[in-house]
Amino acid sequence: MMAEPPASLSAQDEGSYVYLTIKDRIPQILTKAIDTLHRHKSEFFEKYGEKGMEAEKKAISLLSKLRNELQTDKPITPLVEKLADTDIWNQYLEHQQSLVSETDGKPRWFCSPWLFVECYAYRRIHEAVIQSPPIDDFDVFKESKQQTFFESQESIIGICTYLQELVKNIEDLDENHLKNEFFKLLQVSLWGNKCDLSMSAGNVSFQKTNIDSLEHFKPFILVNDMERLWSLLSNRKKTRGKDTVSRVDIVLDNSGFELVTDFILADFLLSSKLATEVHFYGKTIPWFVSDTTIHDFNWIIEQAKHSNHKWLSKCGVDWENYIKMGRWVYHGHFFWTLPHEFWAMSQVAPDLYAELQKAHLIFFKGDLNYRKLTGDRKWEFTIPFHQALNGFHPAPLCSIRTLKSEIQVGLQPGQSEQLTASDPDWLTTGKYGIFQFDGPL
Numbered sequence: 001m002m003a004e005p006p007a008s009l010s011a012q013d014e015g016s017y018v019y020l021t022i023k024d025r026i027p028q029i030l031t032k033a034i035d036t037l038h039r040h041k042s043e044f045f046e047k048y049g050e051k052g053m054e055a056e057k058k059a060i061s062l063l064s065k066l067r068n069e070l071q072t073d074k075p076i077t078p079l080v081e082k083l084a085d086t087d088i089w090n091q092y093l094e095h096q097q098s099l100v101s102e103t104d105g106k107p108r109w110f111c112s113p114w115l116f117v118e119c120y121a122y123r124r125i126h127e128a129v130i131q132s133p134p135i136d137d138f139d140v141f142k143e144s145k146q147q148t149f150f151e152s153q154e155s156i157i158g159i160c161t162y163l164q165e166l167v168k169n170i171e172d173l174d175e176n177h178l179k180n181e182f183f184k185l186l187q188v189s190l191w192g193n194k195c196d197l198s199m200s201a202g203n204v205s206f207q208k209t210n211i212d213s214l215e216h217f218k219p220f221i222l223v224n225d226m227e228r229l230w231s232l233l234s235n236r237k238k239t240r241g242k243d244t245v246s247r248v249d250i251v252l253d254n255s256g257f258e259l260v261t262d263f264i265l266a267d268f269l270l271s272s273k274l275a276t277e278v279h280f281y282g283k284t285i286p287w288f289v290s291d292t293t294i295h296d297f298n299w300i301i302e303q304a305k306h307s308n309h310k311w312l313s314k315c316g317v318d319w320e321n322y323i324k325m326g327r328w329v330y331h332g333h334f335f336w337t338l339p340h341e342f343w344a345m346s347q348v349a350p351d352l353y354a355e356l357q358k359a360h361l362i363f364f365k366g367d368l369n370y371r372k373l374t375g376d377r378k379w380e381f382t383i384p385f386h387q388a389l390n391g392f393h394p395a396p397l398c399s400i401r402t403l404k405s406e407i408q409v410g411l412q413p414g415q416s417e418q419l420t421a422s423d424p425d426w427l428t429t430g431k432y433g434i435f436q437f438d439g440p441l
């Protein structure tokens, strides 16, 4: 029997990062969503006439109601609109209710687990939109996602050009050189995770990642299991038979610049034959502002393909071909937008768990995935990653994440103390990163 995991992070500690997220950040995101709907008013009118205008009003009033519930710490209420995941959500809410010991026994924004209430906020945003037909397919975050793609054009062109020059003579590279390039593109994908939009309520002025600056950022990698990723993939490449598969799965996080860095890594995995197929997992609804949906996934590839820049458009053409050939596969699943810890996946979404089991290596991108891997619990900094996963071991896996929330496991004794002394905000600024592996040695 595994020991009970520690308590969940929550907004109960006034002044904590979690508290500020619930108090300020989510209301700001709601305000921005309302503003976005407002700005599209005439577009809705052109498309749907009066009905579109009414729908806009309805969605806005539902979002204002949500913001008010949050700001006055009202009890969390069940979802009302019937979707594939509604019953699971409401069961989870009941479960949370059973854990509350206070007088009225209701889960609330400022006391319930952070992971639960934050996911719930985004799920309610989605509910507000789908309750407002005919604008029920509107993604309130689409604009900001697309904007970051355009704003990071220069960096995107930089890494695409780098990749294209690399793959030109990839066959001639010796082992060491190939490993070196693998490490570089892993790091590009890591620092690409600095760019989520929920951190800054969409006002992002993110770090430009380019290949030359990687050495400078190396000291900020707190857990570095890149060697283990290399041994796993290169050993498999050497020992696998001619027609056997090497499958790497990437559980995606943000669209825009980060998604391009993931595509670059995935392209390199195929070009170097470290993998023969790559499977991607995205969200089925708009999520945490910048997370990738199938629309974002396809949109980025289309944009790349139609770029005027020779290498960016070459990337777009190649990526589309990978999809056509089934060497890149996209999966959507509603589990990714549930509030559950990943250790509940085998129970709640056995089909998804079984799919992940087919991978030889799984990358989990970003902070939210890390929170779900570790259950968003107050683990001690030195507890082994394997233990914090609490039984979630579908295949060898690696978190690729910049630190944006007050949770980190698997550090060396003394490491967290040293960081706190030199940089008190080390856990939440996205300045530090990890490659944290779990799997057989």
Ligand SMILES: O=P(O)(O)OC[C@@]1(O)O[C@H](CO)[C@@H](O)[C@@H]1O
Pocket: 021, 025, 118, 193, 196, 197, 198, 199, 253, 254, 288, 365, 366, 367, 368, 369, 371, 404, 405
């Ligand atoms: O998963 P991502 O995109 O890396 O980060 C998501 C995030 O911005 O959202 C949460 C706070 O709202 C934090 O866990 C984290 O900072």
Ligand SMILES: [Mn+2]
Pocket: 196, 253, 254, 288, 290, 291, 366, 368
């Ligand atoms: Mn995200």
